Amino acid sequence: MVAKSAALATLLTVTASAWTVPSNLQTFYNNVKNGGCKSYAGGKSNLNDGQGHSGFGFCTDTANVVYLTGKNSLGDMDIDCDGASNCGGLSGDWQAGTSFDDILVSKKYGIKTLDASIHQFSVLGTCNLDLGNLISPLALVAVVCNNQLFYSVWGDTNGCDDNNFTGEASISLAQLCFPNEGLNGNNGHTAHDVLYLAFTGSDAVVGPSNANWKTKSASDFQSSLKAFGDSVLTKKFGSTVPPTNPGNPGTCEWVGHCAGATCKTNDDCDGDLECKSGICGGTSGGTNPPPTCSWAGHCAGASCKTHDDCSDDLTCKNGKCSA
Structure with a gap:
């Protein structure tokens, strides 16, 4: 995770068609933003957002999904640069790999690690909260941001140096969500208005054939997730x-x-x-x-x-x- 500081430059420009938020998902978004949660993963409801605010957790109230929520709020969006490219080299908090690289290799995804500048992925879980018993690695995560829907995968987790921070996504996902905010490796989206909706079950895992993992284009990767994302959203969420x-x-x-x-x-x-x-x-x-x-x-x-x-x-x- 990178700290939120003044933007130095926009690293890349990502253009892709945003998907319309289905009305049932929009209603769910509104209810979560205006409501609370009864059951939190690991019983932890006082996680940090990286901005000095606590009171966040991963809610398990709804069957088939796990989502980040706070007290009458949703998540923010810090920037993850881990993986192949380090957001153009500007992030001072970069690791050359992501959490599930062993699966990418063993299951023959055709890549050795994710590239935050290409692959849209969400960062779920913290140093002291492993969500692996609820969500499968590389599971589909629907992200509602800026009145749009995008699909991502669960691609990384937060390390212990991040003090249990929540609300983080790859640079390519962040720039799809908020193309006019100049987001980069040192500048994230601070408003708490992002829904990260992760789907449970092995059938929600984005497999080697469910997306174009080898593409060099962020927009192509997003487009390649659309068919599988729609099918999982319909099956799991109605x-x-x-x-x-x-x-x-x-x-x-x-x-x-x-x-x-x-x-x-x-x-x-x-x-x-x-x-x-x-x-x-x-x-x-x-x-x-x-x-x-x-x-x-x-x-x-x-x-x-x-x-x-x-x-x-x-x-x-x-x-x-x-x-």
Whole structure:
């Protein structure tokens, strides 16, 4: 991790199409930014952001994902220059390798280490908090920043010299997110408005064939992640397709838009649910209204493992939160 100091120069210019943030993910982003977390990885909720602020941790409240959150805030974005190129040589805190280089070699990714100037990767975990029991190395990480969506991989961790700092990304990801801020190896994005959403499970690992690892272009690498990223986001976090049984308000396939989710119009609610007083509630038929939900991502239809994964009076049945 590099300290945030005055920018000396912009190292590289990265241009790539930003992906539109799906509405269910945007709702989740808003809820996390304005809410709290019940369960933190390792029980640690007082990690540092690198700016002298504590109170951050990696939240495990929602099935299939782990994300960085603070007290009514998200993460910032420090700059990681580790790997092949050292951000053009300006970073004074550079290491020639990244955390999972052994996997890159043994699994035949075609590269020996990541290049922060080319590969978009997120830095998750700290010296005293290993997330390896929750997230697989090189797992997909969706990053919502500057009202845009980008995909990255879990590519590095913070060392003990960084005092358990959180909120860090490769220079190529940072410049995609905030192209007008002059970010470089000594200058990061300080606002706490970045969602790092890491996906759990071996099927979320970005494999050798899921991206163009050998490219020399940051924009090409981002584009090559799109298809796999979309598939994981849909599978793990829910899609915007209509529910398979829209007549049953107890089911929900549009995570973040289930019963109890916040809304502005009926279009923000899953299936036949209607937006009532800013909350997705009863069906348009007016009968059998589903239970309300105050814990976004744990409402009716959300994935679960135990009853604790479901909001309020909902219970976990066959892997889904149900009435």
